[in-house]
Amino acid sequence: MKIFFKEIKEPIETAMIGNYAVAGGITQTDPDVICAFPITPQTQSVEGLSDVVNQGRLIAAFVNVESELAAISYATAACASGARTFTATASQGYLLMTEGLPMPVGWRLPLTMLISARAFNAPNLSIWNQWEYTQVNAELGWNIFVSENVQETYDAAILSTMIAEDTLFPTIFVHDGFIISHSVQKLTLIPDETVLRMTPKKPRHIIDTAKPGTWGGIVTPNYFMEGRANLENAKKPVLGQMQAAFDRFKSETGRQYNLIETYNLDNSSKTAFCTMGSMSGNIISWMTKNKDVGLIKLRAYRPFPVEELRKIVEEHNIEKLILLEKSDALNGLLPPFAMSIASALYPLGTIFRSFIVGLGGRDVTREEFTVTKKKMELVNDMKGPLYSYLGVRETKQKIEGVDQ
Amino acid sequence: MLTKEELQNTLKDNCINLRFHARGGQGGVTASNLCVEAFHGFGVCQPKFGAERMGSPTESYVRLSLNDDLVRNNEQVYAPHVVSVLDPSLLGEIDVAAGLAPGGWLIVNTTIDQVSLQEVIGRNDINIATIDALNIAMEILGRNITNTIILGAILRVMPMFTVDALKDAVMARFKGSLAGKNIEAIKRAYDDTCIYETLDAPKLDFSKDTKIPWQQISLGLPGYKELDKAGVWYCDETVIEMGSKLVNTGSWGEWDMIWDKETCTDCAQCWFICPDFAILREKNDDGLWHMVGIDQGHCKSCQNCLETCPVKAITKQLKQGPASCAAPQ
Ligand code: SF4
Numbered sequence: 001m002k003i004f005f006k007e008i009k010e011p012i013e014t015a016m017i018g019n020y021a022v023a024g025g026i027t028q029t030d031p032d033v034i035c036a037f038p039i040t041p042q043t044q045s046v047e048g049l050s051d052v053v054n055q056g057r058l059i060a061a062f063v064n065v066e067s068e069l070a071a072i073s074y075a076t077a078a079c080a081s082g083a084r085t086f087t088a089t090a091s092q093g094y095l096l097m098t099e100g101l102p103m104p105v106g107w108r109l110p111l112t113m114l115i116s117a118r119a120f121n122a123p124n125l126s127i128w129n130q131w132e133y134t135q136v137n138a139e140l141g142w143n144i145f146v147s148e149n150v151q152e153t154y155d156a157a158i159l160s161t162m163i164a165e166d167t168l169f170p171t172i173f174v175h176d177g178f179i180i181s182h183s184v185q186k187l188t189l190i191p192d193e194t195v196l197r198m199t200p201k202k203p204r205h206i207i208d209t210a211k212p213g214t215w216g217g218i219v220t221p222n223y224f225m226e227g228r229a230n231l232e233n234a235k236k237p238v239l240g241q242m243q244a245a246f247d248r249f250k251s252e253t254g255r256q257y258n259l260i261e262t263y264n265l266d267n268s269s270k271t272a273f274c275t276m277g278s279m280s281g282n283i284i285s286w287m288t289k290n291k292d293v294g295l296i297k298l299r300a301y302r303p304f305p306v307e308e309l310r311k312i313v314e315e316h317n318i319e320k321l322i323l324l325e326k327s328d329a330l331n332g333l334l335p336p337f338a339m340s341i342a343s344a345l346y347p348l349g350t351i352f353r354s355f356i357v358g359l360g361g362r363d364v365t366r367e368e369f370t371v372t373k374k375k376m377e378l379v380n381d382m383k384g385p386l387y388s389y390l391g392v393r394e395t396k397q398k399i400e401g402v403d404q
Numbered sequence: 405m406l407t408k409e410e411l412q413n414t415l416k417d418n419c420i421n422l423r424f425h426a427r428g429g430q431g432g433v434t435a436s437n438l439c440v441e442a443f444h445g446f447g448v449c450q451p452k453f454g455a456e457r458m459g460s461p462t463e464s465y466v467r468l469s470l471n472d473d474l475v476r477n478n479e480q481v482y483a484p485h486v487v488s489v490l491d492p493s494l495l496g497e498i499d500v501a502a503g504l505a506p507g508g509w510l511i512v513n514t515t516i517d518q519v520s521l522q523e524v525i526g527r528n529d530i531n532i533a534t535i536d537a538l539n540i541a542m543e544i545l546g547r548n549i550t551n552t553i554i555l556g557a558i559l560r561v562m563p564m565f566t567v568d569a570l571k572d573a574v575m576a577r578f579k580g581s582l583a584g585k586n587i588e589a590i591k592r593a594y595d596d597t598c599i600y601e602t603l604d605a606p607k608l609d610f611s612k613d614t615k616i617p618w619q620q621i622s623l624g625l626p627g628y629k630e631l632d633k634a635g636v637w638y639c640d641e642t643v644i645e646m647g648s649k650l651v652n653t654g655s656w657g658e659w660d661m662i663w664d665k666e667t668c669t670d671c672a673q674c675w676f677i678c679p680d681f682a683i684l685r686e687k688n689d690d691g692l693w694h695m696v697g698i699d700q701g702h703c704k705s706c707q708n709c710l711e712t713c714p715v716k717a718i719t720k721q722l723k724q725g726p727a728s729c730a731a732p733q
């Protein structure tokens with residue numbers, strides 16, 4: 001974290017854990033208020049920020065609160081009053097925030113939040129990685145985008161500020177808990193000057209005595225629905241604004257991001273994996289020796305890049321998708337990531353199967369990729385179950401769905 | 405042994421995987437970080453994911469390559485090419501050679517000779533190097549911190565980067581004389597490492613994947629059809645091994661707690677405060693509970709009992725032997 005105690009004058013290559021990279025990136029965007037309740041595996045991101053504030057490197061209000069519900073409430077109010085505001089959470093903390101999550105969307109506040117993805121506690125407590133952010137709250141209207149590695153999560157800390165303030169919607173950026181939050185990877189830091197140039201503090205609507213108004217007051221049924229439709233309408237340009245932020249980021253740093261990124265799609269099997277986050281890296285490594293399958297990696301999760309995904313699948317004639325997701329849905333419908341993909345690709349009729357992997361921090365390795373690819377070779381329609389758990393013990397001696 | 409050039413060549417389309425065994429507080433993670441920082445190429449380092457506690461056995465992993473795509477893998481390391489053990493007391497507690505690729509290197513901070521070590525490890529398809537890092541640490545650093553020293557030993561058998569590159573990484577991380585001393589210690593370790601190449605050991609093949617398929621699934625533990633109510637674990641050890649009895653917290657600490665029976669008034673305050681139920685008590689004929697001692701197998705020397713005892717019936721003594729290096733950094 002020390003590297004962020006001083007001004008960063010030129011691009012520096014260094015190595016650090018994902019959480020500190022986020023703390024550093026946020027520091028460079030010069031936030032005014034930081035308010036978060038610590039929870040594993042997010043903790044060091046806030047710890048790092050308390051450090052830079054304590055060092056006098058960052059002039060900001062670092063506010064300790066008693067819970068995540070307090071954190072989101074405080075952060076929302078701070079952001080409404082005009083402060084650039086950051087918060088962070090994971091798992092149960094995200095659940096505890098739920099009551100406060102719709103309002104920053106309604107008020108169009110450019111709040112930014114890190115989620116260091118971690119399982120919800122049931123049936124046991126787990127501090128390890130899972131895509132909890134897909135399982136709840138995804139339809140409240142926050143922007144959500146996902147990073148694969150430490151460089152990406154550092155960049156995302158800066159990009160989230162750009163995206164939140166360009167779209168005037170609160171923005172969550174996600175990295176996989178422990179896998180990225182606690183791994184040391186090399187990354188290149190962006191000079192302070194460049195970050196500030198990318199994230200100018202623009203005037204926006206704020207709570208202001210010079211312009212009195214009611215924020216979030218009660219309305220009768222003859223107003224409420226227009227408010228909702230207004231929000232829906234305001235979300236329409238968001239993906240375009242996100243991509244514009246990615247492009248601006250590229251022109252300043254040379255690093256190109258897209259709503260969806262693709263690898264080796266013009267392959268012989270017309271099949272591609274489709275996933276998000278750190279697992280994409282595992283697949284890319286595995287693909288160095290398995291060249292007959294491609295990868296679609298989603299960066300933007302909400303709003304969901306429907307048109308972009310359709311275009312990619314059509315242009316590359318992808319016939320089958322292997323969905324790998326670290327989340328499940330216990331009531332017989334598709335798990336959340338698959339649900340999104342299925343809705344988006346419904347008109348195309350693309351064949352897919354969803355595999356639930358890596359829950360509660362279980363490692364996802366080359367075996368999962370090899371097996372799912374093999375399984376997919378035999379799938380030629382959308383009949384039968386569309387999802388299954390993979391990498392789970394059925395009995396002491398048997399892995400479900402795998403012939404050993 | 406591979407030359408620096410041979411290794412660089414191999415790393416163009418292969419990965420080298422390292423694993424460090426240490427105890428919480430000994431800086432195993434720092435050692436792995438330094439590898440990533442010193443390596444000219446792509447590298448990542450992960451701890452074994454979970455909560456690390458002072459003195460408890462820890463693992464951390466490093467993956468280095470000149471191919472960016474190979475290092476993008478976020479799996480934990482299952483089949484390391486080099487395993488380093490910072491604390492010899494771990495040899496009795498952990499299977500340190502688990503998964504070590506045939507022809508790979510096991511590097512141990514110890515004064516035990518390699519032949520005896522090989523007997524303890526029970527594998528003749530790996531090579532062994534030893535270094536008396538404790539001695540070097542005490543002499544040069546003045547304290548028992550061996551995490552940088554072990555790197556000198558690794559470089560001797562696996563020239564992933566030069567000692568000079570490591571020097572730069574150390575200088576960037578430590579300040580002033582501490583950096584200088586660490587560098588001196590690393591150089592000493594490089595020279596003093598004892599190398600034992602096993603005759604029968606095959607040549608290390610970086611392109612071969614020696615991970616046991618599906619080992620991340622931990623077959624042998626109950627499957628989902630064998631669990632009763634998923635989240636409810638009944639205290640039936642025939643189903644799931646459980647309880648703090650399984651965790652050897654006694655090896656985590658730095659101190660032995662000494663209890664003086666004569667002074668003790670049986671007030672039970674230590675029994676209430678001990679987080680690991682390490683205060684042993686028995687019911688006597690008089691129908692009352694009496695303290696009978698401290699369970700050294702589970703006392704992690706948190707010293708709560710010592711602080712709390714109103715009559716100072718508990719004192720402490722620095723542990724003798726290897727586990728005593730679990731001193732906080
Ligand atoms: S030091 Fe005392 S309180 Fe702490 S674990 Fe040991 S016996 Fe228990």
Ligand code: SF4
Pocket residue numbers: 663667668669670671672673674675695712713714715716717718
């Ligand atoms: S606190 Fe001291 S006096 Fe009381 S039972 Fe423990 S050792 Fe004995």
